[in-house]
Amino acid sequence: MPGGLNEAVAAPLSERQRTWNEIKHEVGMFADFVRKPRRTLRGERKWLSRFLLLWGLCLAVAMLQIPLELGFEQFAPSIKYALTTDTRFMLMAVFMAPVVEELAFRAGLRSARYTLFLGPALFIVTRPGTWQIALAATAAMALIGLMDWLYRRYLARPGLVMRRGRAFLRRYPLVVWAYAAAFAIIHIGNFEYSHKAAFLMPLLLLPQLFCGLVFSYLRIRHGLVYGMLLHAAYNASLCSVMLLG
Numbered sequence: 001m002p003g004g005l006n007e008a009v010a011a012p013l014s015e016r017q018r019t020w021n022e023i024k025h026e027v028g029m030f031a032d033f034v035r036k037p038r039r040t041l042r043g044e045r046k047w048l049s050r051f052l053l054l055w056g057l058c059l060a061v062a063m064l065q066i067p068l069e070l071g072f073e074q075f076a077p078s079i080k081y082a083l084t085t086d087t088r089f090m091l092m093a094v095f096m097a098p099v100v101e102e103l104a105f106r107a108g109l110r111s112a113r114y115t116l117f118l119g120p121a122l123f124i125v126t127r128p129g130t131w132q133i134a135l136a137a138t139a140a141m142a143l144i145g146l147m148d149w150l151y152r153r154y155l156a157r158p159g160l161v162m163r164r165g166r167a168f169l170r171r172y173p174l175v176v177w178a179y180a181a182a183f184a185i186i187h188i189g190n191f192e193y194s195h196k197a198a199f200l201m202p203l204l205l206l207p208q209l210f211c212g213l214v215f216s217y218l219r220i221r222h223g224l225v226y227g228m229l230l231h232a233a234y235n236a237s238l239c240s241v242m243l244l245g
Contacts, residue, residue, distance in 0.1 A: 026053055033217050037176035039110065039169060041220045050221065051230060054214050058234050061210045068203055080192045083242065090239045098231035105183045105212065106219040106227050109176065112168035180212030 108114040152160055184205040191204060219227035
């Protein structure tokens with residue numbers, strides 16, 4: 001082999017090249033997760049670079065929404081943001097919403113029981129002014145969970161838990177996408193719009209759908225707390241923009 005080729009093969013990558021390769025690798029892994037979500041992904045100890053990259057992706061997608069908003073202001077003026085810069089709202093968006101919403105929409109990504117019994121009740125909690133319904137739903141789910149436990153303990157044939165686990169894994173892509181879609185839908189309350197403009201709302205909810213998938217990916221790779229932290233960082237960034245604007 002010619003010496004020049006040997007030198008090219010042996011030449012170490014620069015810091016910029018290594019960083020770029022890591023970014024491409026991470027984006028590729030996230031794209032694979034979006035195409036076919038898997039529960040078996042695990043993260044390395046070095047989580048910060050992944051966290052910052054995913055944070056940047058979420059903000060980039062949010063920025064892409066600006067041309068849509070400008071177009072809607074001209075052609076669909078009935079669509080407006082319903083968000084405020086009230087201190088209480090900002091604090092809830094940064095500290096409370098990430099915890100409650102991640103428990104509702106990402107905690108169940110590693111537990112079929114959570115998805116079946118606790119997730120639906122927490123989903124209702126995320127809607128303002130529905131605590132009575134949430135309480136009733138929680139009680140109903142607790143009763144169903146108790147009945148299911150009694151059935152599994154005394155009546156079910158052996159292997160039921162394993163069969164349910166396999167069914168959960170077979171449907172795992174649907175579970176992830178359903179949670180992400182539900183996460184996007186609850187944010188429809190961020191907008192005021194007329195019935196005539198309702199068909200445009202899916203476009204404005206695309207950033208929330210994307211973020212739901214990003215939070216799911218980080219939750220699977222590193223755990224629920226990291227998803228909460230990324231969610232809080234994203235909300236804090238948007239709140240900062242609102243305050244400056």
